[in-house]
Amino acid sequence: MSEDIRSGAGRLGRLGQAALGAAREGLHVFPLQPRSKLPAVRDWERAATRDPEQIAAWFSARPYNVAIACGPSALVVVDLDDGHGETAPEPWTGARHGRQVLAQVAAAAGESVPRTRAVSTPTGGLHLYFRAPVGVELRNTAGTALGWRVDTRAHGGYVVAAESVRDAGYYRVADRAPIAELPGWIAAALTPPPAPRPGEVAPVVVEISGGRARAYVAAIVEREAAGVAAAGEGTRHRTLLAAARTLGRLVGGDALDEATARGALLAAAEGYVGRGGYTGAQVARDIDDGLAYGMRLPRRIDAGGAR
Incomplete structure (x- = not known):
């Protein structure tokens, strides 16, 4: 750090100091809009940095919140959310928090959740920081890989850093332990199956006579959207995920068309947001995960040879 930055560090305020502290630990940071989780810079994953001069320039300008880009920082962050009174689905019946679900997953693997750096969130959640395994590019997950109320952030994801603040409250360091290596049992659960090679998975072909293919597809979209819209608390996540896969x-x-599928699902799930702790970001992640999974198992509608 240059002498100018050292002498001016005290003028950066609490958030700027937090950003510099994270950078000194080797983490790549970038600014979020004040009191928000929204990036304040374009192309945030490329913009994320450990450069103290860039950090000082950002955080001396405004009281930005601080984000940590997980991919460039070689981090996997396990995000444990509070259930906020929502009934946990099977097999997590009785769980009230992602912490309990992760403990169940660990016990089933004959393991325990190791101590590591932990940050509490304003809404009762907990972020567990882990060092990403070498040679495996893990991506974000949303309740599908580890369980109910357990999301992860890795390549393509970021987390709000400690000392940031939102209207609901502060992000606080809950455990200052060194960042541990990601346990193998978590890494195995998060490792996606290899993408099929071209021609490896033949599409299921449904033959529709009489030129009714378009109506057939439209009926499927309508049925899946209706099921999503009608899903009750405790079933919304898996209903939306299943519809997105279909x-x-x-x-x-x-x-x-992917945009048509995504638009239909987003519209159907509009009523989820703000209910039972469901957020717009979670809806988007469920749709992304489900569509990606389904696209690996293509289903073709053949109307007299037309595709």
């Missing part, structure tokens, strides 16, 4: 198969088979 439509993803049609996208993978060139029977449905």
Whole structure:
């Protein structure tokens, strides 16, 4: 750090100091809008840095919140959310927090959750920081890999850093322990299956006579959207994920445009946001995960040879 930065560090305020502290630990940071989780810079993953001069320039300008870019920082962050009174689905019945779910997953693997750096969130959640395994590019997950109320952030994701503040309150360091290596049992659960090679997975072909293919696909979209819209608390996550997988198969088979599928699901799940702790970001992640999964198992609608 240059002498100018050292002498001016005290003028950066609490948030700027937090950003510099994270950078000194080798973590790549970038600014979020004040009191927000929204990036304040474009292309945040590329912009994220450990450069103290860039950090000082950002955080001397405004009281930005601080974000840590997980991919460049070689981090996997396990995000344990509070259930906020929502009934946990099977097999997590009785759980009230992602902490309990992760403990169950660990016990099933004959392991325990190791101590590591932990940051509490304003809404009762907990972020557990882990060093990413070498040679494996893990991505974000949303309740599908580890369980109910357990999300992860890795490549393509970021977390709000300690000392940041939102209207709901502060992000605080809950445990200053060194950042531990990601346990193998978590890494195994998060490692995606290899993408099928071209021609490896033949699409399921549904033959529709009489030129009714378009109506057939439209009926599937309508049915899945209606199921999503009607889902009650405790079933919304898996209903949305299943619907996205179904439509993803049609996208993978060139029977449905991805934007159309995504738009239909987003509209159907609009009522989820703000209920039972569900957020717009969670809806988007569930749709992304489900579509990606379904596209690996394409379903083609063949109307007299037409695709």
